[in-house]
Amino acid sequence: MAVKKRLIVVGDGASGITLANKTRMLTNNNDVEIVLIGNNSTHFLKEDGAQIAVGLKNYKSSIKQSEFLLNFGISYIHDEVIRIDAANKSVSIRSGKAYDYDFLALALGGKVFPEGLPGYVGEAKHFHDLQHAQELKEYVDQFKGGSIVIGSTPQSRMNPYLMYEFAFLIRELIANKKLDGATKFHFIPPRNDYAAVESLDDRLMSLGFEVHSDFDVSGISSKNKEIQSSDGKTVRYDLLVLSPPSSPEEVLVTSGLVGENGLVSVDKSKLSLKGYRDVYAIGECNDAPVLKCIGSSLYQAGYLAKMLAHKMSGAYYESNYDGSSISSILVGNGKSVTTFSNYARSPVVSEGSFTDHILNMTSTETYFSAAIRGVF
Numbered sequence: 001m002a003v004k005k006r007l008i009v010v011g012d013g014a015s016g017i018t019l020a021n022k023t024r025m026l027t028n029n030n031d032v033e034i035v036l037i038g039n040n041s042t043h044f045l046k047e048d049g050a051q052i053a054v055g056l057k058n059y060k061s062s063i064k065q066s067e068f069l070l071n072f073g074i075s076y077i078h079d080e081v082i083r084i085d086a087a088n089k090s091v092s093i094r095s096g097k098a099y100d101y102d103f104l105a106l107a108l109g110g111k112v113f114p115e116g117l118p119g120y121v122g123e124a125k126h127f128h129d130l131q132h133a134q135e136l137k138e139y140v141d142q143f144k145g146g147s148i149v150i151g152s153t154p155q156s157r158m159n160p161y162l163m164y165e166f167a168f169l170i171r172e173l174i175a176n177k178k179l180d181g182a183t184k185f186h187f188i189p190p191r192n193d194y195a196a197v198e199s200l201d202d203r204l205m206s207l208g209f210e211v212h213s214d215f216d217v218s219g220i221s222s223k224n225k226e227i228q229s230s231d232g233k234t235v236r237y238d239l240l241v242l243s244p245p246s247s248p249e250e251v252l253v254t255s256g257l258v259g260e261n262g263l264v265s266v267d268k269s270k271l272s273l274k275g276y277r278d279v280y281a282i283g284e285c286n287d288a289p290v291l292k293c294i295g296s297s298l299y300q301a302g303y304l305a306k307m308l309a310h311k312m313s314g315a316y317y318e319s320n321y322d323g324s325s326i327s328s329i330l331v332g333n334g335k336s337v338t339t340f341s342n343y344a345r346s347p348v349v350s351e352g353s354f355t356d357h358i359l360n361m362t363s364t365e366t367y368f369s370a371a372i373r374g375v376f
Contacts (some may be wrong), residue, residue, distance in 0.1 A: 003311040005032050006090060008101040009080050010251075012038025012066050014045075014372060015297040016107030020277050021071045022305035023376030029073045032312050036099075037077045037093060040066050042179040046283040046369055047128030048296050050166035054173050061364050063130055066257065071371055077316040086276045090135065102278065104306055106257070106264060108249040109284035110157050118155050119220030128158055129164065139239060140170065145151030145179050146238030149227055151188025153217045155262070157284045158243035159293035160190035161339065164200050165329035166241060172332035185209040185345075186235050188217060188227075188242075199349045203331065215243070219349030251287065263287040268343070269320035271304055280304055288323070291341070295326035298371055305374065328352070328360050336360040 008024060009016045020036045027034075027262040043066045044074045051057040056361050067180040070076055083092040084104070112128050114120040127133035150167045152160050167187050174183050189197050189208045201211045209225075218230040227242075248262040257264050257273070264281040270289045273279045290296045303321040310317035323343035328337050336357040341347035352360075359366075370376060 004030070005035050006100070007105065007160045007308060007312065008083070008099060009034070009036045009105045009107055009359070010038070010042050010091065011077075011107035011283075011285075012036055013043070013109050013283070014348060015065070015109065015301050016105070016293055017043065017069050018298055018301035018374055019305055020074050021106055021108060021134075021372065022302055023308055024071050024073050026305055026309035027312060028320070032309075033075065034073065034275050035071065035077060035099065036073045036077060037079050037081055037091070037099075038066070039078055043069055043372075045293060045294070045364055046128060047162065047367075048364055049129075050162050051167060052133040053127045053129075054169045055137060056141055056169060056330075057364070059130060059134060062080060063369055069371060070366070081251050082254075082259065082332070086257070086273070086279050087254070088277070093304045098131060103312065104279045105304060105308075106252070106273075106279070106281040106285055107283050108252060110246040110248055110262070112244045113155075113247035114244045114249065116155060117217065117219065119222055120153075120242070120244065123220050123222050124240045124244070126242060126244050127162075130246060131329045134213075135203065136241065139174070142173075143179075143239055145182025147184045147186065147236050148174075148239045148241070149235055149237040150241045151186075151212075151215070151217065152190040152243045153245055154191065155224060155245040155247075155312075156243040156268040157246040157292045159291065159327060160197070160243070161291075161293070161327045161329050163187075163190070163241075163243055164204070165198070165331070166211065167204055168207075168329075168331040171204075171209070180208075186237070187211050188215045188235075189213055191216065196292075197349075200331075200337070203296040218242050226281045230357075231370045246284075248285065254301070257281075257327060258285075259287070259291075261287065268323065270307075271300060271321055280308075288321075289343075290337075291321050291327060293325065294367070295328075296324075298376070299324040302374075328356070328361060328363070330357070 010150040046060040079093040216230040328338040339347045
């Protein structure tokens with residue numbers, strides 16, 4: 001009689017829930033036990049943050065109870081993992097229990113760490129979580145003119161294309177409010193090689209944005225209301241929207257699983273940890289050279305679910321993760337653009353049809369009803 005295998009998934013965000021759901025769909029409950037460990041009672045679709053901040057989407061449609069999103073046959077433990085012993089194939093949780101595993105998947109995206117940028121706290125706004133998206137909406141609603149600065153910071157794990165989406169949407173909102181003449185727009189592009197942003201920068205400039213492509217954000221002066229770069233340049237702001245720095249989850253650090261860049265080192269084609277068999281990392285916490293976005297997380301979860309299902313059934317699986325990633329954003333005036341890339345194809349921004357725009361507008365419903373449940 002075959003011994004029942006146990007898969008433990010650490011992290012109940014998009015990557016973790018999708019992986020657990022997809023693996024459950026591909027395995028027999030009598031042969032494989034799936035344990036998901038996390039302490040998020042609710043699940044917020046971060047890709048909706050920009051639209052919530054400009055009043056385009058009601059936040060209530062972007063949040064669900066985490067337990068509601070799980071397929072039948074998954075053991076969900078509401079707790080925090082405080083130790084990962086990869087050598088002995090065990091994880092310990094805060095309540096004092098320990099669990100052995102046959103396979104372990106790390107899906108801990110990381111934490112927002114605004115303290116990582118001098119002056120960020122109390123000055124810069126973001127829409128990375130529901131609370132801050134709602135707070136930003138209040139500032140946007142009260143804005144009557146001035147200088148708006150939007151951009152990305154070093155060490156941020158936020159999808160950089162979402163900053164572009166916010167820029168396009170607030171530009172449209174300002175125009176609708178007839179505040180064009182009283183508003184100056186500034187944009188600081190991401191400094192990541194994988195972000196194909198030149199065409200988006202050109203589009204922003206055509207809308208009146210000053211794009212600071214060589215601006216390396218180093219700090220914020222609340223006294224002068226200025227954002228500062230490492231080489232001494234400054235840009236004044238009245239409303240400052242910056243993607244916050246991120247930091248790795250503490251358990252990954254204390255368990256010795258992250259490098260100097262704060263990410264878990266993986267084989268980019270297998271998503272397995274270097275030096276450990278049967279341990280994997282997906283989503284925002286790994287160092288695979290792909291865009292940190294929901295599209296990457298879903299592709300990685302889908303690949304790993306198929307691979308683990310084969311492994312746990314004793315079957316050979318020869319496919320690799322090809323680096324697939326997709327991100328789609330609104331750019332105003334009833335239009336959307338999409339970027340797709342993989343390890344063999346550099347990201348290119350392509351403009352979609354009106355049908356693509358409608359699909360983008362309804363993506364929240366698709367995400368919660370099908371994508372995170374492993375249907376795709």
